[in-house]
Amino acid sequence: MREVTAGQITDLVAKLYQDANFFLPDEVTTAFEDALTREQSPLGREVLASLIENAGIAASDRVPLCQDTGMAVVFAAVGQEVAITGGSLREAVDIGIDRAFREGYLRASIVAHPCFERDNTGDNTPAVLHVELVAGDRVNITVLPKGAGSENAGRIAMLKPGDGAAGLADFVVETVDMNGARACPPLFLGIGVGGTMDQAALLSKQALLRPAGAAGADAGLAELEQEILERVNDLGIGPGGYGGTVTCLGVTIESYPCHISSLPVAVNIQCHAARQAGGVL
Amino acid sequence: MTAVTLTPPLTAADVLGLRAGDRVLVSGTIYTARDAAHQRLAALVEQGEELPVDLDGQVIYYTGPTPPSPGRATGAAGPTTSARMDRFTPTILSLGVRAVMGKGERGEDVAAALHDCSAVYLAALGGAGALLARRIISTEMVAYPELGTEAIFRLQVSDFPAIVAMDSHGGDIFREGRARYG
Numbered sequence: 001m002r003e004v005t006a007g008q009i010t011d012l013v014a015k016l017y018q019d020a021n022f023f024l025p026d027e028v029t030t031a032f033e034d035a036l037t038r039e040q041s042p043l044g045r046e047v048l049a050s051l052i053e054n055a056g057i058a059a060s061d062r063v064p065l066c067q068d069t070g071m072a073v074v075f076a077a078v079g080q081e082v083a084i085t086g087g088s089l090r091e092a093v094d095i096g097i098d099r100a101f102r103e104g105y106l107r108a109s110i111v112a113h114p115c116f117e118r119d120n121t122g123d124n125t126p127a128v129l130h131v132e133l134v135a136g137d138r139v140n141i142t143v144l145p146k147g148a149g150s151e152n153a154g155r156i157a158m159l160k161p162g163d164g165a166a167g168l169a170d171f172v173v174e175t176v177d178m179n180g181a182r183a184c185p186p187l188f189l190g191i192g193v194g195g196t197m198d199q200a201a202l203l204s205k206q207a208l209l210r211p212a213g214a215a216g217a218d219a220g221l222a223e224l225e226q227e228i229l230e231r232v233n234d235l236g237i238g239p240g241g242y243g244g245t246v247t248c249l250g251v252t253i254e255s256y257p258c259h260i261s262s263l264p265v266a267v268n269i270q271c272h273a274a275r276q277a278g279g280v281l
Numbered sequence: 282m283t284a285v286t287l288t289p290p291l292t293a294a295d296v297l298g299l300r301a302g303d304r305v306l307v308s309g310t311i312y313t314a315r316d317a318a319h320q321r322l323a324a325l326v327e328q329g330e331e332l333p334v335d336l337d338g339q340v341i342y343y344t345g346p347t348p349p350s351p352g353r354a355t356g357a358a359g360p361t362t363s364a365r366m367d368r369f370t371p372t373i374l375s376l377g378v379r380a381v382m383g384k385g386e387r388g389e390d391v392a393a394a395l396h397d398c399s400a401v402y403l404a405a406l407g408g409a410g411a412l413l414a415r416r417i418i419s420t421e422m423v424a425y426p427e428l429g430t431e432a433i434f435r436l437q438v439s440d441f442p443a444i445v446a447m448d449s450h451g452g453d454i455f456r457e458g459r460a461r462y463g
Contacts, residue, residue: 041462043302043444050406058357058411067347067357067410067430105350107357107430120429149362149384149407181455182362182385184407236463240406241385242444243458273408 002079002137004281006087009076009139012279013096016143017072018104020277021064024055027211028249028274035186035239035246044244048186051239051272066273069106070145072097072127073205079136090129098123109148130202142209142278150187150271153179156201159263165224168193168265173231175267176248180232181241184271188250189228192266195256200264203254208270210252218255225251239272284442290338291379293399301452303445305403307438311340311382312423315361317431319369326372333424334433336376340403343383345430346420347410355417355436357410360384363402367391374398382443386455395449404446404454416441 029052036048058065074093078084084092100106101124110125111118134140155175159167172191180187192203229251238244249272258264284304287295289311299305312334314322325332343363347356363383366373370381371394379400384407395402405413417438424433446454 041458043458047406050409050412054406054409054412057415061353061411061414062350063353063411063414064347064357065411066408067345067359068361069347069357105348105356107345107347109345109430122429147408152362181459182364184384234463236459236461238458238462240404241455241458242404243454243460243462245462271408 001081001083003083003085004139005085006089006092008281009084009089009092009141010096010099012141012281013074013093013143014099014103016141016277016279017097017100017145020143020145020275021069021104021106022062023059024065025211025274025276029055031249035249039239039244039246041238041242041244043242044239044246047239047242064106065275066147067107068109068147068149069124070147070275071110072124073144073146074127074129075142075144075206075209076129076131077134077140078131079138080133081137082139089131093127093129094125097125097127139281140278141281142276144205144208144276147271147273150183150269153183153269154204154267156197156264156266158197159265161261161263163263167263169224169228169231171265172228172267173235176232176237176269177235179269180235180237180247183269184273185237185241185247186239186249186272187247188270188274189232189248189252190268190270191251191253193253193255193264194258195264196258197264199256200266203256204266204268207252207254208268208274209276221253221255225253287340287380289340289379291340292338293379296379296401297399297449299401299445299448300450301445301448301454301457305443305445307340307441307443309438311342311436311438312336313342313344313434313436315343315345315431316365317428318425318433319366319373321425323369323372326376332376336373336378338377338379340380340382341373341378342436343381349420355414355420358414358417359410360405360407363387370394374400387447392447392451392453395447396451399449401445401449402447403443405443413441
């Protein structure tokens with residue numbers, strides 16, 4: 001059985017989490033540049049130009065793109081022919097986040113108890129860790145630093161099957177209408193549909209991992225993504241929320257079979273600092 | 282559009298001429314405070330106790346910066362979502378604060394308090410933490426060090442860019458901008 005040490009996982013997570021906070025993915029910068037050609041509001045275009053400049057400064061100064069360096073969401077796809085040695089996966093990931101926080105001068109944004117004392121854990125741990133056991137002998141890790149401004153803007157609904165795709169689209173547009181201007185637009189929307197309540201929420205986060213502009217597998221869903229994109233842009237929220245024609249840069253939907261009586265829909269809003277980084281061991 | 286320069290401490294006259302959509306550049310001293318600091322300041326006001334800093338005429342910036350790496354004045358320091366501070370804002374403005382700065386839409390109580398207290402709400406660009414950090418010359422801890430990033434810091438800024446999001450006459454860039462393009 002192929003061995004991967006906990007230390008290797010820690011090293012990779014520490015590197016990825018810093019990279020994600022300093023280097024905006026190229027496809028996101030490209031989406032800003034494309035939006036500059038479409039945005040009709042002069043102030044909106046200024047905002048987009050500033051975001052491109054911000055990405056350049058973050059990379060050259062090695063200063064985080066945004067001061068909210070996120071709660072660490074970590075996806076680990078672990079091959080079932082791999083043995084992780086020298087420690088647990090959970091510990092390896094959290095030690096990696098702690099190291100990224102210290103080495104990268106990232107912000108400690110996590111409180112130990114959500115309801116009561118809300119004391120800061122001081123090292124930005126624990127991560128939210130999603131593990132999937134997959135075929136093969138590799139460990140594939142993706143990190144997604146998630147800021148609270150956009151995370152707080154998301155919603156979930158248990159729709160009726162009769163609500164259908166139209167009900168899904170209405171719910172997503174309504175969510176952006178309510179919360180979009182304070183979630184740092186232009187936005188990316190990750191949508192999870194189907195499964196159970198928890199599964200839909202996880203799918204909505206996974207949907208954010210698909211690069212902006214990359215088409216999904218299902219032609220019907222691709223059409224729905226396009227329809228939602230157009231309707232959200234018609235809201236007029238615009239870059240920074242100051243009004244404009246570009247409110248959303250990408251919509252991605254992931255789906256799963258569901259119960260005959262259910263239609264769960266989750267929408268996870270991602271701000272324009274759509275940070276992620278991945279690597280394989 | 283030409284930007285108006287704001288150099289705190291500000292008077293009512295300094296902000297009453299501003300209108301939603303105006304560009305401003307803030308230079309000089311500003312103070313940070315976000316959720317936890319607002320909660321503490323509001324509690325002190327309610328109990329009639331002295332505040333750790335005199336806020337008369339000052340600008341409050343809703344931010345929780347990342348720690349500075351060696352040799353830098355600050356880490357990333359963009360605005361946080363202002364709406365979470367709405368419940369405390371009328372109290373904070375009653376102290377003579379002339380401008381609060383953050384990101385995103387705010388409620389009607391804030392609009393009313395801006396009017397009553399002759400103050401403005403400025404929007405800095407959310408998610409531009411690296412770009413805005415270059416406009417911060419120095420940071421100094423003023424109160425509540427135990428709150429970490431949520432402590433109150435005194436910042437020296439130079440040409441810190443913002444937009445008048447809500448003026449003291451009911452103007453609101455989020456509402457008006459959206460009506461124009463929606």
